[in-house]
Amino acid sequence: MKYTEEHEWLRLEGDVVTVGITQHASEQLGDLVFVELPSDGQEISKDQEIVVIESVKAASDILAPLDGVITAVNNLIVEEPSLVNSDPMGEGWFFKMKLKNPSDFDGLLDKEDYEKLTQ
């Protein structure tokens, strides 16, 4: 599992990563009421705004953590945005993507670095 400074987590399985937001981020955002996900098959590049999430308080963008192609999206959280609050690291995942350069993954933050960032 790796992390970004934008409070995303990425879990690598083969050359596909599952992406979501961290517990810390979901707490900071508050109750989510709206999620808009990218389309399956969409090609994305790092730092592109690809997910919109809205809490009761405000709207925020989630940026693509790396270059790649979307291979699956979690429609459950579109139906039930509160899943992101109740289980951000599990059922509340956002999308899966196939990495353009699998080695990019190694350059992301590990758990220790990320935790330092949130303290």
Added chain:
Amino acid sequence: MDEVKRTPLYELHKKLGAKFVSFAGYSMPVQYTDGVLKEHLHTREYAGFFDVSHMGQITVWPQKGKEQDLIKCLEYLMPCDLVSLPVNRQSYSVLTNAQGGVIDDIMIANRGTHYHIVANASQKNADFEHLKKHISDTGDVCLLQGKSLLAIQGPLTESILSKVCPETTKMKFLDHYQTKIFSFPCLISRSGYTGEDGFEISVDDKDVASLSQKLFENTHLKPIGLGARDSLRMEAGLCLYGNDLNEKITPPEASLSWSIHKSRRTKSSSRSEFLGSETILDQLNKGTDYIRVGLFPSGKAPMRQGAEIYADSSGDRKIGVITSGGFSPTLSRPISISRILRTSAEQHNEIFVKVRGDLLPAKITNLPFIPSKYKKTYRGTHEIY
């Protein structure tokens, strides 16, 4: 930059797990550990405790022998009926400017010896200067220091407060009494800004923490932050000054015509002269170009303040703007309040709102979204005030 102010309950909020946000120069709780959704629903089902000490409390005292002159001066600044406002009663009103726009929306109470005004935090200094400027010869205006303000709102409010202050059962909507809760002198009104039955309590800063802690001994009462305060007032269809109401929006445009008391509308009477009356009374007769209406976004995306409204999906003709918008926890769907051209609102049931570049459909609806539950009758009678 000015230093961010804190209310006397800052430490208590921290202990209760508050997240703070800067609002009108104050560091205020936006939510506690339960979060906005739960806090909102708790207020609608049980009872919520709001620290609104950032709001302004202003008193206006008549100079000796100038009681009637003061009423005249005050009525020139606000189109409510102060002539027949009884002692211990309160009224909603607006401070208007010469163009008919709104400087602030306020609550004003007749305390017998003086008037007590509750003003929005962002406008309290402006209100104070405005009042001072216009009534200097007839009254003395004081922006109170050392006073906190609490709002207790929700269906269980009366049962909670009556245990510690039995008089509250005898109060109806907009009654306003000086009394004591425990041993603390309080000024209580049966009012609030959530659409629920409830009370607002003005109490000395030195007593507010002790009073609050004693009230929290009732476990049905939970602290509620500004986040839920906003969604509650939106569901109740109430204006937030700065969003739905400002110096360029007149009361009739904000669908607040009801706040222009009928005794202030007869053109032959001197009481129909108030700041902005020419514009406002004309609008009451002829109608306004813009009105304030509710919107139900057709999809799930909230439509928030500032989003532009168009007549159709081509996006060629702009007809208004969202003034408040977000998510309704009670209805579990997005809701918005909008300022929209009257003719368009009458012609179109469905309009389109620009959200992140896309034009999304929404339906026009009446306000409020949730019917209000004010206690307008005495207990056990059917008398309507």
